[in-house]
Amino acid sequence: xxxxxxxxxxxxxxxxxxxxxxxxxxxxxxxxxxxxxxxxxxxxxxxxxxxxxxxxxxxxxxxxxxxxxxxxxxxxxxxxxxxxxxxxxxxxxxxxxxxxxxxxxxxxxxxxxxxxxxxxxxxxxxxxxxxxxxxxxxxxxxxxxxxxxxxxxxxxxxxxxxxxxxxxxxxxxxxxxxxxxxxxxxxxxxxxxxxxxxxxxxxxxxxxxxxxxxxxxxxxxxxxxxxxxxxxxxxxxxxxxxxxxxxxxxxxxxxxxxxxxxxxxxxxxxxxxxxxxxxxxxxxxxxxxxxxxxxxxxxxxxxxxxxxxxxxxxxxxxxxxxxxxxxxxxxxxxxxxxxxxxxxxxxxxxxxxxxxxxxxxxxxxxxxxxxxxxxxxxxxxxxxxxxxxxxxxxxxxxxxxxxxxxxxxxxxxxxxxxxxxxxxxxxxxxxxxxxxxxxxxxxxxxxxxxxxxxxxxxxxxx
Numbered sequence: 230x231x232x233x234x235x236x237x238x239x240x241x242x243x244x245x246x247x248x249x250x251x252x253x254x255x256x257x258x259x260x261x262x263x264x265x266x267x268x269x270x271x272x273x274x275x276x277x278x279x280x281x282x283x284x285x286x287x288x289x290x291x292x293x294x295x296x297x298x299x300x301x302x303x304x305x306x307x308x309x310x311x312x313x314x315x316x317x318x319x320x321x322x323x324x325x326x327x328x329x330x331x332x333x334x335x336x337x338x339x340x341x342x343x344x345x346x347x348x349x350x351x352x353x354x355x356x357x358x359x360x361x362x363x364x365x366x367x368x369x370x371x372x373x374x375x376x377x378x379x380x381x382x383x384x385x386x387x388x389x390x391x392x393x394x395x396x397x398x399x400x401x402x403x404x405x406x407x408x409x410x411x412x413x414x415x416x417x418x419x420x421x422x423x424x425x426x427x428x429x430x431x432x433x434x435x436x437x438x439x440x441x442x443x444x445x446x447x448x449x450x451x452x453x454x455x456x457x458x459x460x461x462x463x464x465x466x467x468x469x470x471x472x473x474x475x476x477x478x479x480x481x482x483x484x485x486x487x488x489x490x491x492x493x494x495x496x497x498x499x500x501x502x503x504x505x506x507x508x509x510x511x512x513x514x515x516x517x518x519x520x521x522x523x524x525x526x527x528x529x530x531x532x533x534x535x536x537x538x539x540x541x542x543x544x545x546x547x548x549x550x551x552x553x554x555x556x557x558x559x560x561x562x563x564x565x566x567x568x569x570x571x572x573x574x575x576x577x578x579x580x581x582x583x584x585x586x587x588x589x590x591x592x593x594x595x596x597x598x599x600x601x602x603x604x605x606x607x608x609x610x611x612x613x614x615x616x617x618x619x620x621x622x623x624x625x626x627x628x629x630x631x632x633x634x635x636x637x638x639x640x641x642x643x644x645x646x647x648x649x650x651x652x653x654x655x656x657x658x659x660x661x662x663x664x665x666x667x668x669x670x671x672x673x674x675x676x677x678x679x680x681x682x683x684x685x686x687x688x689x690x691x
Contacts, residue, residue, distance in 0.1 A: 230244060230261055230262075230263075230265075230290070230291050230292065230293045231243065231261070231262045232244065232246070232247040232259045232260065232261055232262065232451065233259065233260060233261075233262050234253035234254075234255050234257035234258065234259055234260075234557075235253070235257040235258045235259075235260060235546050235547060235549070235550040235557065235560050236253065236255045236256060236257030236557055236560055236561050236564075237255070237257070237557025237558070237560075237561070238253075238254075238255035238257070238557075239253040239254050239255050239257070239259070240262070241262075242259065243293070243294045244291060244292045244293060244294055244295070245294050245295070245353055247259045247451050247452075248346075248349055248350070248353065248450065248451070248452045249350075249353060249361075249444060251432065251443070251444050251445025251446075251449060251450045252429065252432040252433075252445055252449050252450075254435055254438075256429075256433055256564075257546065257557075257560070257561075257564075258449055258451075258543075258544070258546050258547050258550075259451045260451065260547060260550060261291060261451075264494065264497045264498055265290040265291070265498060266497075266498060266499050267498050267499040267500075268499070269499075271499075272462070272465070272466075272499065272500065272501075275462050275463075275466055276465075276466030276467070276469060276470060277466075278466075279315075280308060280315060280316035280317060280459070280460075280463055281301075281304050281305050281308050281316070283459060283462060283463055283466075284304045284308070284345075284456070284459045285297075285300060285301050285304055287455075287458055287459045287462060288300060288304070288455060288456075288459070291455055295352075299352070303345065303348045303349060303352060304345065306348055307344040307345040307347075307348050308344070310333060310334050310340075310344055311332045311333050311334075311340070311344075312332045312333075313329070313332040316332065316341075316463075317329060317330050317332070317341065317460045317463055317464070318332070318467075319464050319467040319468060319634070320610075321471070322604070322608045322610045323604060323607050323608050323610075324624075324633075325480075325620060325623050325624070325633050325634075325635050326464070326467075326468050326632060326633065326634045326635065327610070327616070327620075327634075327635050327637050328460065328464045328634050328635065328636050328637060329637045330460065330636060330637055330638055331613075331637060331638070331639050331640040333374070334374075334377045334661065335370065335373040335374045335377050335403050335661075336639060336640035336642065336643055336659060336661065336662070337370035337373070337374055337536075337638060337639045337640070337643065338370070338457075338488065338636065338637075338638040338639070339370045339371050339373075339374035339375070340374045340377070340378070341456055341457060341459075341460060342374075342448075342452070342453040342454075342455075342456035342457050343371070343374040343375050343377070343378040343446060343453070344374075344377075344378050345378075345452070345456045346375075346378060346446060346450065346452050346453060346456070347375070347378030347379045347382060348378075349452060350363070350379065350382065350385060350444065351382045351383060351384070351385065354383070354384045354385065355383065355384070359384065359442065360384040360385070360442055360691040361384065361385050361386075361442045361443075361444045361691070362385075362386045362387075362388065362441050362442055362443055362444070362686060362690045362691055363375070363379060363385060363386065363387040363388065363443075363444045363445070363446050364388045364390075364428055364431060364432075364443050364444075364445070364682075364686065365387070365388070365389055365390070365428060365445065365446040365447045366389070366390040366391070366421060366424030366425045366427065366428045366447060367389055367390070367391045367396070367404075367421070367424070367447075368391075368392070368395075368396070368421040368484065368485075368535060368536045368537070368538055368539055369391070369396040369397060369400040369535050369536040370400065370536050370638075370639060370643075371446070371447060371448075372389040372390075372391050372396075372400075372404045372414075373400060373403035373404045373407075375387060375389060375446040376389060376403075376404055376407045376412050376414075377403075377407070378446075379411070379412070379446075380407050380409040380411065380412055381409050381411065382411065384691065385411060385691070386411045386412075386413065386689065386690060386691050387411060387412055387413065387446070388413045388415060388682075388685070388686055388689070389404060389412075389413070389414055389415065390415050390416075390417050390424035390427065390428065390682065391404060391414070391415070391416055391417070391421075391424070392416075392417060392419060392420050392421050392423070392424060393416035393417060393418055393419075393674055394416075395420065395421065395531060395535060395538065396535055397535055397643060397644050397646075398646075399642065399643045399644070399645070399662060399665070400535070400536075400643060402665045402666060402668075402670075403643075403662075403665070404672070405670040405671060405672040406665055406668040406669065406670050408669050408670070408671045412671075413673075413685075413689055414671060414672040414673070415672070415673055415674075415675050415682070415685065416672055416673070416674045416675070417674075417675055417676070417677040417682075418674065418675070418676055418677050419677030420529045420538070421529070421538060421539055422529060422539060422540050422541045423677040424677065425447070425539075425541060425543060426541065427677065427678070427679045427682050428445075428447065429449075429543075430679045431443070431679055431682060431683060431686075432445065434683075437683060441686060441687070441690045442690075442691075443686075447543060448485055448487030448543060448544055449543055449544070453487065454487055454490060454491050454494065454544070454547075455491075455494075457487070457488060457491035458491045458492075458494050458495050458498070461479065461491065461492050461495035461500055461502070462495060462500055464477075464479075464634050465477055465500055465501070465502075465634075468632050468634060472632050474631060474632050475501060475631075476501045476502070476503040476631045477501070477502060477503065477631055477632050477633065477634055478502070478503050478504045478505075478506060478623070478627050478631055478632070478633040478634070479492050479502060479504075479505055479506065479633070479634050479635075479636065480506040480508055480619045480620070480622050480623035480626075480627070480633055480634070480635045480636065481505065481506065481507060481508060481619060481636050482508045482509070482534065482537060482615045482616060482618045482619040482622075482636065482638055483507060483508065483509065483515065483537065483542075484509065484510075484512060484515070484536060484537030484538065484539035484542065485539055485542050485543050485544055486515060486542040486543070486544035486545045486547075486548065487543070487544040488636065488638070489505055489507050489587075490544045490547055490548060492505050493505060493548065493551075493586065497551075503630075503631050504587070504588050504626075504627075505586065505587050505588070506587070506588045506589070506590070506619075506622050506623060506626050506627070506633070507519055507587050507588065507589040507590075507622075508589070508590055508592060508618045508619045508621070508622035508623075509537060509589070509590075509591050509592070509618070510530075510532040510533070510534045510537050510538070510591065510592060510593070510594075510597070510618055511530045511532055511591065511593055511594070512529060512530055512532065512537060512538050512539055512540055513591035514526065514527070514539075514540050514541075514542065515542055515545075515589065516589040516590060516591040517591075518545075518583070518589075519583055519584070519587045519588065519589035520589050522574075522575040522579070522580040522583070523572075524545075524567075524572060524573040524575075525571060525572035525573070526540050526541065526571040526572070527540060528540075532594060532597075532614075533594055533597050533598070533614040533644070533647040534597065534613075534614040534615040534617075534618055534644075534647075536615055536638070536639070537615060537618070546560065546564060549563055549564075552579055552582060552583065588622075588626045589622075590621070590622040590625055590626055592617075592618040592621045592622060596621055597614050597617045597618055597621070597647075597651075598617075598647070598650060598651040599651075600612065600617040600618075600620055600621040600624075601614065601617045601647070601648060601651035601652060602651045602652055604617070604620060605651070605652045611641040611648060611652065611656045612637070612641060613637070613638070613639045613640060613641040613643060613644050613647075613648070614644050614647045614648075615638045615639055615644075616635065616636070616637040616638055616639065616641075617651075619635045619636055619637075619638075620635050623635050640656075640659060641656040642656045642657065642658050642659055642662055643662075645658075673685075
């Protein structure tokens with residue numbers, strides 16, 4: 230399996246090279262040159278596998294340069310840190326199936342990919358005798374999951390930018406209470422989109438990237454998306470065993486387009502997904518794109534689901550590559566147009582294709598709170614606000630002809646204030662969060678400019 234950039238100037242990379250490069254050197258995003266296809270027999274066999282075994286089957290089709298025994302060890306060690314024996318269990322509540330993705334160390338779906346990516350980085354650096362400096366931006370969950378995946382790892386420093394005052398208190402504490410010497414938390418005076426733009430700009434400086442051996446943990450790194458493909462297959466297998474269904478819908482709360490893009494890849498591989506339901510909060514650039522073909526920037530709104538408070542979806546370019554039928558020159562033109570104008574236009578045929586690929590709904594604060602409250606009253610189950618956005622979209626957009634699986638992207642205890650507002654009580658606090666407010670903290674507040682971040686990385690890089 231070889232990898233190429235959406236912009237066409239970087240090609241013929243191995244999986245190892247793709248992981249270490251992160252953002253392609255031409256500014257694009259890396260994708261496999263072809264997507265492996267699976268037979269119905271393959272998919273049926275997958276439903277009998279435990280999660281780590283399934284992950285090995287899926288990843289092996291994309292990873293040609295890591296020995297199978299080593300890949301198995303990386304996978305096994307990554308998911309041994311999860312507290313549920315199924316890793317990503319599925320529960321059935323009020324007519325929807327909930328795929329619980331919050332049983333990792335930081336209680337969020339990002340752990341599924343970042344525990345693996347942290348081990349991959351350590352493995353590859355040891356093999357090469359090299360060091361790396363990881364630079365990433367977070368809207369909340371990526372940062373803590375990346376930090377927990379890389380804390381204490383040999384030959385790696387990690388620098389995480391988060392928007393000051395725009396993540397939940399628990400999300401902030403999960404990052405700032407990790408005081409390992411290789412971890413650097415930077416609270417930028419701006420939004421997540423500002424942080425993400427800084428990271429992309431710095432990665433675009435190829436001399437700086439090379440000099441400091443920069444690596445990426447945001448979902449611009451293909452390994453992040455690949456690891457998330459696995460739980461779509463796992464969830465389908467579990468629901469099929471319960472219902473005998475031939476197809477399912479998935480409802481995915483998303484702001485950066487990475488999680489739902491993993492589902493899109495799963496469907497291209499042959500997973501029988503009827504519809505991918507894209508659920509956003511008031512920051513609805515993706516929902517507007519799916520419904521109306523309107524991909525245009527507006528101001529970031531602070532919401533109850535801060536991990537989706539995003540207007541610049543970094544994985545969107547990967548979908549554009551397929552929408553434009555692999556035409557790299559069109560992708561380049563589109564991204565340059567978007568950079569200068571803040572919007573993209575689509576033809577009637579392209580809008581029709583998008584409508585075939587996705588359904589979408591934007592869910593506001595009142596609807597989020599109502600969904601959390603009603604779901605708890607009916608089932609006793611507590612949704613976090615991001616998952617509630619996905620559940621609301623599933624309830625409104627599914628027609629009942631096939632089962633719908635909602636991705637539960639975070640534990641409700643990470644957003645206790647929103648949950649309390651919705652149901653009148655604070656959700657139970659897992660052991661990993663108890664007393665977190667009393668732990669030592671380390672964080673620096675910095676200006677949201679690439680010059681400041683470059684200076685900080687230069688000073689502290691390995």
